[in-house]
Amino acid sequence: MKTRKLLILILVVVLLVVYSLVGTNYQKQRRQREVLMSQITGVTQTLAQVSPPPADLEQRLISAQEELNAVKSSFPSYTNSTRIINAILKLADKVGVKAIPLTTQPWTIESVKDQDYSVFRLNLAVTGTFTQLSSFLSNLETGKPETLVIEYMSVNRLSGHSEGGGAASDNIQVNAGLKIAIFALPPSAD
Numbered sequence: 001m002k003t004r005k006l007l008i009l010i011l012v013v014v015l016l017v018v019y020s021l022v023g024t025n026y027q028k029q030r031r032q033r034e035v036l037m038s039q040i041t042g043v044t045q046t047l048a049q050v051s052p053p054p055a056d057l058e059q060r061l062i063s064a065q066e067e068l069n070a071v072k073s074s075f076p077s078y079t080n081s082t083r084i085i086n087a088i089l090k091l092a093d094k095v096g097v098k099a100i101p102l103t104t105q106p107w108t109i110e111s112v113k114d115q116d117y118s119v120f121r122l123n124l125a126v127t128g129t130f131t132q133l134s135s136f137l138s139n140l141e142t143g144k145p146e147t148l149v150i151e152y153m154s155v156n157r158l159s160g161h162s163e164g165g166g167a168a169s170d171n172i173q174v175n176a177g178l179k180i181a182i183f184a185l186p187p188s189a190d
Helices: 002-049 057-074 081-095 130-142
Strands: 098-112 115-129 148-162 172-184
Touching: 081 098, 081 115, 081 130, 115 130, 130 148, 130 172
Parallel strands: none
Antiparallel strands: 098 115, 115 172, 148 172
């Protein structure tokens, strides 16, 4: 009988230990469940606020890709720097300003947003009236090549010089220093 009571006592102790382990594990999982349920509720509310994607998303992607290809193809291929300088000098002559190329840099390869471009840089000294200079700059920016960028410009009024004696902006003589960059597609490695 003693052994029987001892066995029952051991069995009761073992059952209490197992029950306590199972109970604490259950309480821990219940707390985790509550935390996860609150996270699910928050994510569900956030997801409800997100608008559905547009129905024409595929078409818009195709259209954007076509526009990108068109822009890429509009970049001039590697061009002759002498032709570019001559075109700029002819434009200056046409507008009536005096343009003198001061320095040029050879074509270099530069990377812009993971795309390589050939870049030709040219420094010019330009003299003329303010109106002529404005016209020259406008024609440079809107003419060919379309990828011409004026990177820097300084304008100084020539003291005591004005055509016609008036102070109107049409007659103010100015000197300008321009730093121009022309971007082109790099020569192919073929």
